[in-house]
Amino acid sequence: MNATTVLKSVKKVTVPEICTPRKKPVVTLKEHIVEIISDSGEGAQRCGQSLGSIAAKMGNGIWTVEIIPAEIRPPARSVAGASGNRIRIGAGYITNGGDETDLVIAFNEQVLLGRVRDRELKPGCIILLESMWRANSDPKISAAYEETYDKLVAAGYKVREVPMEVECLKVVKDARRGKNMFVLGMLCSIYSLELDLGREQIALTFAKKDKSIVDINVKLLDAGFQWAETNLDFKFRIPGTRSTVPQIVVNGNTALALGVLASGMEICSMYPITPATSASHYLSEVFEKVGGLVHQAEDEIAACAFAIGASYAGKCAVTITSGPGYSLKQEGLGLAVMAEIPLVVVNVQRGGPSTGQPTKAEQGDLFAAMFGSHGDAPKVVMAASTIEDCFYSIITARKIAETFNMVVVVLTDAGLATSQQPFPRPQFSESWLAPPIDQSPIPAGAKAYDWNKTTGLARRFVPGQANGMHTVTGLAHDRQSHVAYDPDINEEGLRARSLKLAALQKTLKAPPVFGKDSGDLLIIGWGSTKGAIEETVETLNAEGLKVSSMHLRFLQPLPPGIKDAMGRFKQVMTIESNWSDNPQDEIIDENNRRYSALAMLLRARYLVDVDCWTEVRGQPIKPGTMCRVIREKLQPVKIKAAKS
Amino acid sequence: MNTATECLLRMVEEHHELEDYQSGVPRWCTGCGDNAILTAVQKLCRDENLRPEKTVFVSGIGCSSRFPHYMRTYGFHGIHGRALPIAEGVKMARPDLHVFVNTGDGDCCSIGAAHWIHAVRYNMNLTMLLHDNQIYGLTKMQASPTSPLGTKSNTTPRGSYLNALNPLTVTLGVENVSFVAQVVDWIPEVLYQVVKAAYHHKGLSFIRIIQRCPEWLPTMHEPWLHDPSRILMLHHEQGLQLSAGLAKTYPNQLAHDPLNIHRAREIASGTDPIPVGILYNNPEVPCYEETRHAGSLRTNDYVKAGLNAELDKFTVWPQVVTRPGA
Numbered sequence: 025m026n027a028t029t030v031l032k033s034v035k036k037v038t039v040p041e042i043c044t045p046r047k048k049p050v051v052t053l054k055e056h057i058v059e060i061i062s063d064s065g066e067g068a069q070r071c072g073q074s075l076g077s078i079a080a081k082m083g084n085g086i087w088t089v090e091i092i093p094a095e096i097r098p099p100a101r102s103v104a105g106a107s108g109n110r111i112r113i114g115a116g117y118i119t120n121g122g123d124e125t126d127l128v129i130a131f132n133e134q135v136l137l138g139r140v141r142d143r144e145l146k147p148g149c150i151i152l153l154e155s156m157w158r159a160n161s162d163p164k165i166s167a168a169y170e171e172t173y174d175k176l177v178a179a180g181y182k183v184r185e186v187p188m189e190v191e192c193l194k195v196v197k198d199a200r201r202g203k204n205m206f207v208l209g210m211l212c213s214i215y216s217l218e219l220d221l222g223r224e225q226i227a228l229t230f231a232k233k234d235k236s237i238v239d240i241n242v243k244l245l246d247a248g249f250q251w252a253e254t255n256l257d258f259k260f261r262i263p264g265t266r267s268t269v270p271q272i273v274v275n276g277n278t279a280l281a282l283g284v285l286a287s288g289m290e291i292c293s294m295y296p297i298t299p300a301t302s303a304s305h306y307l308s309e310v311f312e313k314v315g316g317l318v319h320q321a322e323d324e325i326a327a328c329a330f331a332i333g334a335s336y337a338g339k340c341a342v343t344i345t346s347g348p349g350y351s352l353k354q355e356g357l358g359l360a361v362m363a364e365i366p367l368v369v370v371n372v373q374r375g376g377p378s379t380g381q382p383t384k385a386e387q388g389d390l391f392a393a394m395f396g397s398h399g400d401a402p403k404v405v406m407a408a409s410t411i412e413d414c415f416y417s418i419i420t421a422r423k424i425a426e427t428f429n430m431v432v433v434v435l436t437d438a439g440l441a442t443s444q445q446p447f448p449r450p451q452f453s454e455s456w457l458a459p460p461i462d463q464s465p466i467p468a469g470a471k472a473y474d475w476n477k478t479t480g481l482a483r484r485f486v487p488g489q490a491n492g493m494h495t496v497t498g499l500a501h502d503r504q505s506h507v508a509y510d511p512d513i514n515e516e517g518l519r520a521r522s523l524k525l526a527a528l529q530k531t532l533k534a535p536p537v538f539g540k541d542s543g544d545l546l547i548i549g550w551g552s553t554k555g556a557i558e559e560t561v562e563t564l565n566a567e568g569l570k571v572s573s574m575h576l577r578f579l580q581p582l583p584p585g586i587k588d589a590m591g592r593f594k595q596v597m598t599i600e601s602n603w604s605d606n607p608q609d610e611i612i613d614e615n616n617r618r619y620s621a622l623a624m625l626l627r628a629r630y631l632v633d634v635d636c637w638t639e640v641r642g643q644p645i646k647p648g649t650m651c652r653v654i655r656e657k658l659q660p661v662k663i664k665a666a667k668s
Numbered sequence: 669m670n671t672a673t674e675c676l677l678r679m680v681e682e683h684h685e686l687e688d689y690q691s692g693v694p695r696w697c698t699g700c701g702d703n704a705i706l707t708a709v710q711k712l713c714r715d716e717n718l719r720p721e722k723t724v725f726v727s728g729i730g731c732s733s734r735f736p737h738y739m740r741t742y743g744f745h746g747i748h749g750r751a752l753p754i755a756e757g758v759k760m761a762r763p764d765l766h767v768f769v770n771t772g773d774g775d776c777c778s779i780g781a782a783h784w785i786h787a788v789r790y791n792m793n794l795t796m797l798l799h800d801n802q803i804y805g806l807t808k809m810q811a812s813p814t815s816p817l818g819t820k821s822n823t824t825p826r827g828s829y830l831n832a833l834n835p836l837t838v839t840l841g842v843e844n845v846s847f848v849a850q851v852v853d854w855i856p857e858v859l860y861q862v863v864k865a866a867y868h869h870k871g872l873s874f875i876r877i878i879q880r881c882p883e884w885l886p887t888m889h890e891p892w893l894h895d896p897s898r899i900l901m902l903h904h905e906q907g908l909q910l911s912a913g914l915a916k917t918y919p920n921q922l923a924h925d926p927l928n929i930h931r932a933r934e935i936a937s938g939t940d941p942i943p944v945g946i947l948y949n950n951p952e953v954p955c956y957e958e959t960r961h962a963g964s965l966r967t968n969d970y971v972k973a974g975l976n977a978e979l980d981k982f983t984v985w986p987q988v989v990t991r992p993g994a
Binding site: 077080081083266267270271272273274278282285286288290291293310312313314315316317319321322323325326327329330331332333334335336337338339341355356358359363446449450452454457461487488489490491492493494495496497498499506507 | 724976
């Protein structure tokens, strides 16, 4: 049964007279942040994703973030076990997850406590709480519920108890499966979303399931909608504007897998690692349909070596990993650099070092990406800054890799990987794809590494090309790929491989300044922080602060124009999600302060006193936090005075 | 531009001599077993008339891994232990290429052991030559996993502590194994025959070549060299054929059906006499690249259609699916 037939069979619900909703004022909002949290396995994630899709169809800007517990099955009702989704719904385009949550629906009070502890909820926010625990036969549970409820109310949260279980049992036998659709119905009512879109979403979600499953979920949706209409005394509306161009909604990992498809690459080799793996999951599902394949190698090293082998043989390949896996690939990457084999490597960064925080976001691998291999191993390093960028970065990376015969590292992070955002549907272009493998004969006497004196570039000979026979090697080699320990030859090779980065740099454009072209402070960022930084700049500009920002897509080589831009501002600071020492700490001073990665890079390259502010809490940095930090930096006296 | 007929004629006429596969002067020690392997392989390339541009030798690091440099074909001298995954990538991308792997006992059985096990599982159509001299040569004499117990080396000056790893039993113990043979570098006739059988086998053909290292273990194989009865010649109509000369020189012979894996494992466990010949050869084991449909046809339109079908799934506005009642 496909989605269309399912949809046709869905009956429109006529609202019975007894349920006629009472009149309540509809408050129009610019944006709201909603959270749905449950124990894992109760479907809060699906509910959140569905809400995001419905809101996107209404024309709202959205940004959804998965809330994932570290364990697969954390104990039920545990503080650290919250699983769900957080959706920022806006009237306009939304570029990041925003600040604290405005409204939360919780399936139990314990998971809620975890969110309070993490300071994720806005003071006084609305909490819709499953009330069944109050009457639980286990006195410990009912007592825990009552205690938490009372505390939340005392803390000023607007807590509304919702008899989800009771209401769902009127429709289904097992309320644990299906409560999420009841909640989706409630949310459709609360945010004045079209209920039909909700029904359609259910039909899509369960397209592969039996029709009876679809029907029962639609009933639950309707029940939730009616309950909220009748029992809640508030209702919101976030006006949306439907885009004139087609939009797609995907998370960063899906976008990157789609990018692999669109880039014309045919082979992805990988080894399972969080949070990169979901990209390979999706790719495994779809790649073969277009003649590609995902190879799950025996380890990260083999995944890298396999990709290098495929690329060497003429089909530029990609290997997708996260921090620890990236470390393991380093020797292989050095080989690809030395042998000048094109290769795309994606590092979906997570918290480090070591196993660190596998499910959390961080930007800690910039230096590993740039300088990881031993010796001088110049690689191109790019960072995707939006979900849309995850798609296009892969296409660009493949092209650069094959044009310059270089390793191109694309950095994303757990934040981008699991967040969803609508963006214009990509319009396929043949220019994205790789050309067929060159099998034309090589002119007699041509050399395998005939490095151009100016650019370091050389035509690569691919197996199958007559007269091109040579042995590539990770050893220092001359233009004919002969192993050579001659000092001049060694330096010639190092020079050529390094020049390629400069040659690429000459083709890059200066990154634009967001906001005014000059002022008091220039914020420089890279990767997933773009949306939050730019929102911060807008907020602070509205307050009269002279702040602008610049976001870097290329980290190695750095594009032109950065120094000029920095020179037009009184101060420069990076905002990054990696560790930097706090100058306020007792023993930290200018002689030992460790700066964040990009700040260190900019200081070294441009000899400019670049400051940094970083946060490593495993979550994307909130624009509200950035605003506070910048206000303090620019108006320290004023803020102090206001405090006292 | 050549016409199709001209191309065909060219292929028929194309003929290669030994020199067409030779490149440079090998920098191996005099008496090194690698020289014998190189000769056998070059002879194979000539006899099979392999097109040099369609042939790739992939190696890791070590004395044996210099091999590709001495072949006038395409070559990939990789990094320590990783020859197999590189070769697998080459084969997956280009099933049209003849891919050989040269690896040593340190490269394969120590640093690259994980890849070895899994290469047997993948069973890709590769010819794998394990140059086993039972010592680390390039790094100047350290014990390797295949060094016999008590081997004195720079890291085991009072003799090595562990029993030698047996590459044959390990390989024969892995699911999907399809071809296992053992030869010694000092019987060139058998070496050539086995390399040839390995080349013709479809799947991963694993040949362990016991070779002499005149530099670090100059006398290790002397007892076997001087006593031909300490070689156990395996022969079978589906395996190694013994010439009159071989049959006369090596009296210790055993008829062994290479399809019998239990017997193969038994024979593999014996180290003295050294079993020589084809222990196992099963042409029916599926090759990973075929299971994965490597090299299937792919056009730009195909990619475009596939991508658009995926994008349809994620398109929220305007909706691709017809709305009810719409």
